[in-house]
Amino acid sequence: MTTDTAARALPDQPDGIDEYSSDLPDSHRAAERVGEWIAAWGDGLIDTADGHPLYARDLEALRRAVPAADAYATARRVAAWLATTNGSGRDQQTLQILKVTEEAGEVASAWIGTVGQNPRKGITHTTDDVADELADVVLTALVAIAGLGLDPQRVVGNCVAKVAARLNAAAPSRPHRDEAPLDRPVVDVHLPAADIPA
């Protein structure tokens, strides 16, 4: 409970939420309020309740997770819109799958532009451009999954769980040469000059 004078004029719950219900506010609007609150509060420890600390960065981490979680809902909306606009069926599903390949091609094009592989064009893209194109691939793939009539969140969740289980089951491997612990110097092999082919 706060004694802030301005807060006394506010309702106990967000707009549109009945105090005696278990309803939650729109996640995007909630994230906006969290962002505004953090901007006013700043960084660091906010409070503790019975020894349980809450930090501003805890709230910021959750705030940033909202758009990512929305990717699934957005993919479902795009798939529904495509079905309404273009119709549904095998042909449309095929085109949505091909769209993933098209977006993957844009990733390759952006990377080529980042390293300046084409001397005539030079450097035309940045790493951020490549990342944006990779994000296009992700969202397009989610739309293609939804276009198959499946829940992209469930499908991706299953995929993530499978990969995580593999990682957890994998025996600890020898560190890569570049990942050698700092207390164990990396041994470089120096060939005598005479052994180096001319």
Ligand SMILES: [Mg+2]
């Ligand atoms: Mg793209």
